[in-house]
Structure formats: structure tokens, C-alpha cells
Amino acid sequence: MDRHEVVIAGGGVIGSAAAYFLMASRDFDGTVAVIERDPSYETASTPRSCGGVRQQFSNPENVEIGLFGHHFVTHVGDYLAIDDAVSDLTWREHGYLFCATQDSMATLVENHAVQTRLGADIHLLNPGxxxxxxxxxxxDDLAGGSFGQSGEGWLDPNTLLQAFRAKARALGATYIHGEVTKIHKTVGNIEAVxxxxxxxxxxxxxxxAAGAQAGRLAGLAGxxxxxxxxKRIxxxxxxxxxxxxxxxLLIDVSGAFVRSEGTGHICGISPPPDQDPDAWDDLEIDYHWFEDIIWPALAHRIPAFETxxxxxxxxxxxxxxxxxxxxxxxxxxxxxxxxLANGFxxxxxxxxxxxGRAVMELVTTGGYRTIDLTRFGYERIAEGRLLLEKNVV
Ligand SMILES: Cc1cc2nc3c(=O)[nH]c(=O)nc-3n(C[C@H](O)[C@H](O)[C@H](O)COP(=O)(O)OP(=O)(O)OC[C@H]3O[C@@H](n4cnc5c(N)ncnc54)[C@H](O)[C@@H]3O)c2cc1C
Structure with missing residues (x-):
């Protein structure tokens, strides 16, 4: 039977980042295997993402994570170059703009204090x-907004995934095409998959690192x-x-969001919880959200979007x-x-x-050395203590 020091179930951007940071660490001399059921990533979340990087979160950990995300993608050559070849992530630093009404302005002001205390370049703006x-x-119907003057933007998500994967492999990680369907464990210990x-x-x-299927994977271990x-469209x-x-990346008070993309724009909305059923197998496009909710909201906010x-x-x-x-x-x-590296x-x-760096720190030292993610631990789920993030787009 093959054995690896670390087996990563799921080779999307999270699993591949973990594989890269482990292989790049001077404190790790074991082997890493990444098991990916679909190396084409056809339905994986990563290539379907909008590639946004921001610091406008409510939790300090997420702000710090966003600051490191910006550092990483703007210094990607220092981390992921192979033989001096650097992937072009097509980074566009155009910021996020959260719009607020009188009611929601207080939350933006509160979040802004957390973000700027940690060094994020976020500015509160009045309507003028x-x-x-x-x-x-x-x-005319806004109380204000908050804007990422620098440090926020977007990139091509699949290029980042492929760059992590290629560098992890170049450093010796093994990618295995297969689906984890069993987890063998004794009390308190996983032995094999x-x-x-x-x-x-x-x-x-x-x-x-099984992404949207992480709940199912964890279920294999009980x-x-x-x-x-x-589903998000x-x-x-x-x-x-x-x-x-x-x-x-403009987030309207309706929840609809839009940003430029090439010569056009992309937009979407997170549905309200009561209209947001689990959708395990369905990636069908529902045009009702665009016609009835997103377009009217965005045409109100940006009148040029009438046409x-x-x-x-x-x-x-x-x-x-x-x-x-x-x-x-x-x-x-x-x-x-x-x-666990799930639920983002x-x-x-x-x-x-x-x-990815946090997983490496846990494996090599048993704790966190850079950003302290203790509050993100599973304990809070087991004990019913919520760590709500207010800025979910
Ligand atoms: C429409 C949309 C827009 C988004 N926009 C943004 C954004 O702007 N910014 C941002 O930061 N994030 C965004 N996200 C979220 C982001 O894409 C995900 O949080 C991230 O890609 C998760 O990465 P992952 O590696 O965990 O998951 P995935 O990329 O889904 O990778 C998980 C992998 O695990 C594999 N797998 C699952 N089960 C098994 C198994 N049993 N055995 C083997 N392999 C298995 C899957 O095949 C998959 O390839 C967006 C997501 C969507 C859908």
C-alpha cells in the first residue's frame, strides 16, 4: 500500500495551495499526494469563480487573509515561478465599492475601523x-460607501490554480486522479483513504480540501x-x-454586484436564504434572477445599464x-x-x-505562525459558537 505523509483530498485552489506550501517549506520533508477526482476541474468552484481579492470583511482574520492574498498575487513570481517563468494572473486592481443606505452605513463604518486598523487601504466615501x-x-438614495483604494481587485482564478498545481508538482507533490470514497480510521486517527x-x-x-463536496467527504469519517x-450564477x-x-466590484444595497470584465461586465447576486436551496448536482442557469432582480437593481444604480x-x-x-x-x-x-480547509x-x-500556508503551519508545527486562525476552528461548529461574516458577497 502506498503511504504519504500528507494526503490532500481535492486538488482545487485550496488543496493545491496547501500542497505547494508544504512542499516549499523547509520544515517539511515528507511526501504529499493530492487526490483529485476530476483533473479537468469541469465543475470545481475554482475555475468558475470571479477571482476577486478584497480586504473589506468584518472579521479581522478575513482582513488579514485578504491582505496576504493581495501580497501573494502581486508577488506571485516570488512564490510560484518555475525556471523563472511566471504565470500572468491578469491582476486588475480596481477595488471593491460597497454601497450603503442610512441603515447599513453603520456596519460599513464599523468594518472600516477593523480594516484600516490592520493596514487595509479602505476609504469611506460620502455620496458626493x-x-x-x-x-x-x-x-441620491445612498448614505455613502466604502472603497478599496488599493489592494483589492480580481484575477484569473484558473491561472492561479494551475500555477499552484504546477509549482507543487515541480517541488515533488504527487497528483493522483481518483475519488476518495472511503476513510479508514481508528478512534481518533485517520489511517488511510x-x-x-x-x-x-x-x-x-x-x-x-473537497470544496463544495467537503461535507460529503467529512461524512466518510463520521x-x-x-x-x-x-449555486451562484x-x-x-x-x-x-x-x-x-x-x-x-460594486456591491449595491440590493445585494446585486457588478464589475468590469474585459470590454464588458459581469454581475450576480446571492439569493436571500429562504430562496437558496442546496443544489448538489444542478448547474443550470436561471435567468429569472437576472431579469427580475439584478438588472432592475443595477440599472437603478448605474443608469447606463438601462441599455x-x-x-x-x-x-x-x-x-x-x-x-x-x-x-x-x-x-x-x-x-x-x-x-479541515473548508466552507469559504x-x-x-x-x-x-x-x-494553504496555514495548513502547512499546522502540519509542520502543530499551530499557527503567521495569521492566527484559531477562531476558524471546528470547535466553534461543535460548540455552536458562531463567527458570522457580515460581508458575504
Ligand atoms: C460563481 C462563483 C464566484 C466566486 N467568486 C469568488 C471571488 O470573487 N473571490 C473568491 O475568493 N472566491 C470566489 N468564489 C469561491 C471560490 O471559487 C471557492 O471558495 C474556492 O474555489 C474553493 O476552492 P476549493 O479548492 O476548496 O474547491 P474546488 O475548486 O471546488 O476544488 C475542490 C476539488 O475537490 C475535488 N473533490 C471533491 N470531492 C472529492 C473526492 N471525494 N475525492 C477527490 N476529489 C474530490 C473536486 O473535484 C474539486 O476539484 C466564487 C465561487 C463561485 C461559484
């Missing part, structure tokens, strides 16, 4: 300042994990008018933490060699550098 900066924006083709692979540590796939639109400056053309759309699954919409990261309290609820792409 918003209009001066973004002349195409309607502001079983694959659908009958292979068994022994491990020192198992990392759950661990209840509140992570489920939630992204619509691609063309606007007749050229908007200057380009549209940052747009919907050109295409895609759907993907958020790896959604149904309890408090924050990552669940760290060893299981009773099964210490089972590390729509921000896992930008969190992959920090989470």
Missing part, C-alpha cells in the same frame, strides 16, 4: 465623493460538517456606453458554510490528523494563499 469618483453612479478504483493510500495526515454546495453583459473609470445586452452566463457552486459563512480551518478536535462561502479563491 462617490459621484465625483464614479460619475456614472446614482447616489480508499479510492473508487479500490486503491488504498495510507496517510500521516488527511486534509479535507464528521458532520456544515458545508454544502450553493454569473451573468455577462455588454453595455453600449463606455463607463469611465472602469466599474470596480445592456446579456451575452452569456455561467453557474458554479459556493463551498457554503451553512452555519456562519466563514472558513472552517484546522484539525478536528477528536481526530487530530484530519485537517464565496471567498476561497482569495483565501487560498493564507489557508
Amino acid at each position: 465623493q462617490m459621484k465625483a469618483r464614479f460619475p456614472w453612479l446614482r447616489v 480508499g479510492l473508487a478504483d479500490g486503491t488504498t493510500i495510507a496517510c500521516g495526515t488527511l486534509v479535507n 464528521v458532520p460538517l456544515p458545508v454544502a454546495p450553493r 454569473i451573468y455577462v453583459i455588454d453595455c453600449r456606453e463606455v463607463l469611465e473609470p472602469v466599474v470596480p 445592456i445586452k446579456l451575452t452569456s452566463a455561467w453557474a458554479g457552486w459556493y463551498d457554503y458554510n451553512t452555519v456562519d459563512q466563514n472558513g472552517i480551518v484546522g484539525p478536528h478536535p477528536q481526530i487530530k490528523n484530519f485537517i 462561502s464565496g471567498h476561497g479563491l482569495q483565501q487560498s494563499p493564507a489557508v
Whole structure:
């Protein structure tokens, strides 16, 4: 039977980031195997992501993670170059713009204090300042907004995934095409994983990086994990008018969001919880959200969007933490060699550098050395203590 010091179930951006940081660490001299059931990543969340990186979160950990995410993607050559070849992540640093009404302004002000205390370059704007900066924006019903002056933007998610994967392999990680269908454990210890083709692979540590399927994977070890796939649809639109400056990732008070993409724009919305059923197998496009909710809301906020053309759309699954919409990261309290890296609820792409590094720190030192993610641990789920993230887009 093959054995690896660390087996990572799931080779998306989280699993590949963990593999990279382990292989790159001077404190790790074991072997890493990444087991991925679909190396084409056809339905994985990562390539279907919008690639956004931000610091505008309510929890300090998420702000710090976002700061490291920005550092990582803007210094990607220092980490992921292979023979001096550096992947072009097509990083666009145009910021996030959260819009607020009188009611929601207090939350933005509260979050802004956390973000700036940690060094994020976020500015509160009044409606006049918003209009001066973004002349195409309607502001008469806004109390203000917060804008990432620098450090926030977006990149091509699949290029980041492939760069992590290629570098992890170049450093010696093994990628295995297979599906984990069994987890063999004794009390308090994972011994091996079983694959659908009958292979068994022994491990020192198992990392759950199964994305939207993380709840199902944890179930194989008898661990209840509140992570489920939630379908999110992204619509691609063309606007007749050229908007200057380009549209940052704008989050309207309705919850609808939009940003520029090439010469056009992409937009979407997270449905209200009562209209957000689990959708394990379905990636169908539902146009009702665009026609009835997103377009009217965005045309109100950006009047030039009265005349747009919907050109295409895609759907993907958020790896959604149904309890408090924050990552669940760290060893299981009773099964210490089972590390969770799950439930990022729509921000896992930008969190992959920090989470990959955190997994490496847990494996090599048993604790955190950089960003302290203790509060993201599974304990809070087991004990019913929520760590709510207010800024889920
Ligand atoms: C529409 C959309 C927009 C998004 N926008 C953003 C954004 O702007 N910014 C941001 O930070 N995040 C965003 N996200 C979220 C982000 O894409 C995810 O949080 C992130 O990609 C999760 O990475 P992952 O590696 O955990 O999951 P995945 O990329 O899904 O990878 C998990 C992998 O595990 C494999 N797997 C599952 N079960 C098994 C098994 N039993 N055995 C072997 N392999 C298995 C799967 O095949 C898959 O390849 C968005 C997501 C969507 C859907």
C-alpha cells in the first residue's frame, strides 16, 4: 500500500495551495499526494469563480487573509515561478465599492475601523465623493460607501490554480486522479483513504480540501460538517456606453454586484436564504434572477445599464458554510490528523494563499505562525459558537 505523509483530498485552489506550501517549506520533508477526482476541474468552484481579492470583511482574520492574498498575487513570481517563468494572473486592481443606505452605513463604518486598523487601504466615501469618483453612479438614495483604494481587485482564478498545481508538482507533490470514497480510521486517527478504483493510500495526515463536496467527504469519517454546495450564477453583459473609470466590484444595497470584465461586465447576486436551496448536482442557469432582480437593481444604480445586452452566463457552486459563512480551518478536535480547509462561502479563491500556508503551519508545527486562525476552528461548529461574516458577497 502506498503511504504519504500528507494526503490532500481535492486538488482545487485550496488543496493545491496547501500542497505547494508544504512542499516549499523547509520544515517539511515528507511526501504529499493530492487526490483529485476530476483533473479537468469541469465543475470545481475554482475555475468558475470571479477571482476577486478584497480586504473589506468584518472579521479581522478575513482582513488579514485578504491582505496576504493581495501580497501573494502581486508577488506571485516570488512564490510560484518555475525556471523563472511566471504565470500572468491578469491582476486588475480596481477595488471593491460597497454601497450603503442610512441603515447599513453603520456596519460599513464599523468594518472600516477593523480594516484600516490592520493596514487595509479602505476609504469611506460620502455620496458626493462617490459621484465625483464614479460619475456614472446614482447616489441620491445612498448614505455613502466604502472603497478599496488599493489592494483589492480580481484575477484569473484558473491561472492561479494551475500555477499552484504546477509549482507543487515541480517541488515533488504527487497528483493522483481518483475519488476518495472511503476513510479508514481508528478512534481518533485517520489511517488511510480508499479510492473508487479500490486503491488504498495510507496517510500521516488527511486534509479535507473537497470544496463544495467537503461535507460529503467529512461524512466518510463520521464528521458532520456544515458545508454544502450553493449555486451562484454569473451573468455577462455588454453595455453600449463606455463607463469611465472602469466599474470596480460594486456591491449595491440590493445585494446585486457588478464589475468590469474585459470590454464588458459581469454581475450576480446571492439569493436571500429562504430562496437558496442546496443544489448538489444542478448547474443550470436561471435567468429569472437576472431579469427580475439584478438588472432592475443595477440599472437603478448605474443608469447606463438601462441599455445592456446579456451575452452569456455561467453557474458554479459556493463551498457554503451553512452555519456562519466563514472558513472552517484546522484539525478536528477528536481526530487530530484530519485537517479541515473548508466552507469559504464565496471567498476561497482569495483565501487560498493564507489557508494553504496555514495548513502547512499546522502540519509542520502543530499551530499557527503567521495569521492566527484559531477562531476558524471546528470547535466553534461543535460548540455552536458562531463567527458570522457580515460581508458575504
Ligand atoms: C460563481 C462563483 C464566484 C466566486 N467568486 C469568488 C471571488 O470573487 N473571490 C473568491 O475568493 N472566491 C470566489 N468564489 C469561491 C471560490 O471559487 C471557492 O471558495 C474556492 O474555489 C474553493 O476552492 P476549493 O479548492 O476548496 O474547491 P474546488 O475548486 O471546488 O476544488 C475542490 C476539488 O475537490 C475535488 N473533490 C471533491 N470531492 C472529492 C473526492 N471525494 N475525492 C477527490 N476529489 C474530490 C473536486 O473535484 C474539486 O476539484 C466564487 C465561487 C463561485 C461559484
